[in-house]
Amino acid sequence: MDYLGKDIFSIHESLVNGDITAEELTRQTIENAKKNDEDINAFVVFDEENAIKQAQEIDKAGIDPDNVLSGIPVAMKDNMLTKGVLTSAGSKMLSNFKPIIDGTAVAKMKEAGTINIGKTNMDEFAMGGSTETSFHGKTKNPWNLDKVPGGSSGGAAAAVAAGDVLVSLGSDTGGSIRQPASFNGIVGMKPTYGRVSRWGLIAFASSLDQIGPLTRTVKDNAVVLNAIAGKDEHDMTSSNKEVPDFTANIDKGVKGMKIALPKEYLGEGVDKDVQDAILAAADKYRELGATVEEVSLPNSKYGVAAYYIIAPSEASSNLQRFDGIRYGYRAQDAKNLEELYVKSRSQGFGDEVKRRIMVGTYSLSAGFFDAYFKKAAEVRTLIIDDFKKVFQDYDVILTPTAPTPAYSLKDEKDPITMYMNDILTIPVNMAGLPGMSVPAGFSDGLPIGMQLIGKPFDESTLYQAAYAFEQNTDFHKQDPKMGGAQ
Template sequence: MENLYKFTASEIRNKISKGELKAEDVVRQTFERIEKIDGKVGSFVYLRKEKAIEEAKKLDERIAKGEKVGVLAGIPVAIKDNMVSNGDITTACSKILGKYEGVYDATAVKKLKEADAIIIGATNMDEFAMGSTTKTSTHHLTKNPWDIQKVPGGSSGGAAASIASQEVYLSLGSDTGGSIRQPASFCGVVGLKPTYGRVSRYGLIAFASSLDQIGPIAKSVEDIALCMNVISGEDDYDATVSSKEVPDYTKYLNQDIKGMKIGVPKEYFIDGINPGVKKVVEESLEKFKKLGAEIVEVSLPHTKYAVPTYYVIAPAEASSNLARFDGVRYGYRSENVENIEDLYVNSRTEGFGDEVKRRIMIGTYVLSAGFYDAYFKKAQKVRALIKEDFDKVFENVDVILTPVCPNTAFKLDDKKTPIELYLEDIFTISANLAGIPGLSIPAGKSEGMPVGIQLLGKAFGEEELIKAGSAFEKVRGEWELPELD
């Protein structure tokens, strides 16, 4: 049988629907691929091989009987280890959750299953999604498939690596400050952070509830559109999900973008941006001009406050959300206890990693009496200003184009300080603060490593990003993923 792993999700779907492939064969070959190369990359922390093969067999039986099947029928999909799946282990890559087994499906996972996708397993991530390297996971290191000496990005590093190494066809990640887009850029794949409220967060282990958003990572914009059609839409279990109608995103593929206005914010071309990254972004703008798009310089003046604003709000919400992990109800419980206080303190001290503890302490500090007004309240006001900047710009442009990151993937053994790592998120954080969608698309390479461009859209304007991204892919040409055999 040909190497199925080279296909996109859309191509596999078409072959299964035409009867050219059996879902079971696709799933079996997926596990063969994972067994062959995941030792080098480390995308996965948990696999559900027997369950997945059984589900694929049942799906083939339904197809043989002529029964109606879902739009993702037979497509192997991975989910980030912070999304609950009924009967499967979910740990958020933290010791404190131990071997917690999901007792229900997260809404996004449920929708995938209802669309007859086959869940292959859970991917590695930074602990509780806090980090941009996937090095804070309690499990193991994930490596960048383009260069296994380098980081895949984070926190959805395993999700992006699973696509770049062609182990699965779709992968769900979560994005709180760039955690889908940055690893997508580092790994040379496509990643979308949807508008806040477009995809249900029910069943996502929370980091910062006003910023978190589930989104897809894939090989192509077409696959992103296909997945978004499935996972988007309202949900009775999540009051923050919009009841806005979900368009058919696939209708925005292969469209003419002549006359589309693309804003380029001057604040995103800062000193210190890697010259190779800057060159790829400038070349991408030229490609959009050839497509007939109009490039407009715009200003987002409060961009410089995005990182400090984010690193007040996100840790504050994390401090509150992570209070539930106390060693009492589930997960890790310290044995070194003599009283109830010891149980709380020691379980949390031993169960959380350094980065998570750092953010809990920052968050608790900014929420404490005497500091709430000085930090948290002020950060919320600046957040509103950042959102206003975007609102004003989107009165005159259709999408905004920026770099995803100032640099390409760096070495696994680079000793970056927490502050240096936080500054890696400088171009992605604003979209989370403003609640708008962002799409990362591979655009070129710098010194052999992939560089992504970021397209930002107005709230619930994912279709504009898909339209622009799909057009860009055509002029960029074929994008070859690395061979790991």
Template sequence: MSFNDKSITELHQLLVSKEISALDLTEATLEDIKNREGSVSSFITIAGEAALTQAKALDDKGIDPDNVMAGIPLAVKDNISTKGILTTAASKMLNNYEPIFDATAVEKLYAKDMIVIGKTNMDEFAMGGSTENSYFKTSKNAWDQTKVPGGSSGGSATAVASGQTRLSLGSDTGGSIRQPASFNGVVGLKPTYGTVSRFGLIAFGSSLDQIGPFSLTVEENAQLLNVIAGADHRDSTSAPVQIADFASKIGQEIKGMKIALPKEYLGEGIDPEVKEIILKAAKQFEKLGATVEEVSLPHSKYGVAVYYIIASSEASSNLQRFDGIRYGFRAEDANSLEEIYVKTRSQGFGDEVKRRIMLGTFSLSSGYYDAYFKKAGQVRTLIIQDFANIFADYDLILGPTTPNVAFDLDTLNHDPVAMYLADLLTIPVNLAGLPGISIPAGFVQGLPVGLQLIGPKYGEEVIYQAAAAFEATTDYHKQQPVIFGGDA
């Protein structure tokens, strides 16, 4: 029996009334994974035995009627540390790494009696936009298995979109939650930088990375963010801000809300059919009582260039720890300390990771630091100021999540620049540390199109309010791919 068509609230009611047990739900989830995994390749590790043990213990303890997340299984991206469960970051470098600690976000899941069902596939060390850079496998789009699922959190998105799990966690450094959410027709949110602890997240770009939720509905997304958000003394970048309930404004009307539509987000490089869907969505917001006006974010065109200097520089520093000495893969044919370093890193890292390490090391090197890294930081400040100017007058920014719908497998992965440009619309949000969500807004040639809503810092409640209002008056989120029982 499958329960993947029931909302979290409905599942909670069934668990509290004892019509089903946490063990029943976990077994059904594992069966859904078994039936669909061969088509989409969402998971690197399925933690079935540990999940069943946890579910049984939870049934013995009893489901807390006041905790809507108790007994709910979810998937976790494989760069988020899970004690006793393989955590590989989809890299040969960590293909046998079993952490001895949980990430703070995972601790919070367990504190709310949620069940980690497995670890999802991703681009190696979160570097990529198609989940084709994994050492283990290539994930596939839930709607069309000849298309990419997006990246780097592709496995987390397809796990939800294909009906394997109702919820999942991903990480977003330059669009790695929102882009796969868009490509797979699910809800994905990148929180404000500092809202969710990065302790236990394998670092890529430390000033950019954020853990965030995937779900099938806006309300469920807010419910999961409620679980994982909060200050953490173990993360120096964690914000000392506590929002009581991210779902508190869901259901409130958006009449009088001012929404900005940047002309740069609908300009060159945006698929005309995607643009049409976004303009239609803007009209829907106007029908709901919001005002939508065109604005300009003039420095957003530099976002991709700035991002790949800053993110790669931070990555080159963060990935120094993978040296074959302390943990992870070590080359066997090394005869000296220098050979251990060189051969381990040459054999352990994939091509995209090596490319970014070299780009970052170059940007930080003597003689080039001022021209590249320092200059990128200065332009980042201009991008931050652009957003601040807009949010002085507007509540939210609206636009497409991605310039196009999901592209064919094995195409852009041979063209790094084209792959990087696919993150054109998501990157500025990370550079400015802002929250952004992708929600389903329509279809082009049978493939989902994501609508992106961007808010000011700590503006998640307003983002969820507007996203839920749009969701309540459209049915895009109700449409499912064939693998999930849909007609598409």
């Protein structure tokens, strides 16, 4: 069982008709994912025993014909708490950590009838854009095993692209759902900040983190967001705004819709093939009846600089809890308490995590708080104001997701170059807006993603615009050579 060329609705029909049982589907899914993982390394751990037990219970109760998620195998990013199952956040620090609870998003997926087959690989503590900083080894891109899958949700995206699962949940702090979705030729949604509870998500930067779905199609993505969105009493930053049915108007088209094309997102540093794909997408929207006009988001260019003060500052605070005392990795050769703290953190954290902790601690220090963190927060406000101005006149913003297609695993990469790869996605997190990546083209056989950005809590319009594009193009129908599509 691979899921290339399939969607949730076709699998649901097979389950309802009795063509396959949830147990058979789960066993076949795990078998195929394990086979693919020999090449891709998308998974950190498989939860085979619990998954099959859950599938048997669903079969016993019967597939709910009105619930398309009933009996569907899924995967969870390794920074989401899963009861009794390793949750390491891609790190050595938590390489022995098995939570005693499920996070809210994980619990909601279980309540919806999905079956979690395992945890997907990621950059350590979600700090990276290529899934190369994981303690569990690098994940490879199913389209080309010499290329990165993106990050930090690279394992989650690769698992969907390879046909291992139809759905995985990822997290997005500066583009970590959308950029891997782009690199893997799938659909990735970062909802509005607060739309999905963060309770049970191991924190990187609390004012930026957001959980969202990665899927093969736009409609599948909307179905999953229906399941995980909503207010959570455990998370005071979760919104109490009513959650609409994101599939209700998905097929209404884009006729009369106003789409903004920011000139700053198509400038220097954006690959020519990526530019051409986005301009072609703009023409497709015009053809479908939308108005597409150039706009300016002048402060977006400062997004990366501000982000790499705010995010590390919040990370340095969040990661204080990993001290070798309560849980996680503990150094064995410490002679006193201070040495235990220092050695546990020195040995338990990787280079990228240490780098960001140091930057963040410096930015928050008494002598530099006003010069760095406060200024970055002010820039964040300017970015928010830019988006507000554009959304007074437009429904959706169209941009590339990433400046290039997937790059090589073998390239030597300096941190600054890596950070700049998030230049097109970071402003969305800084402003707390919904953003999604949809397949929009290819460059030398590698997928290109387009990013759609929406007004706060207006994911429905994004799905509507994305679905119209998807139904009038065939980019989403093309599969990598992995996972059975030889």
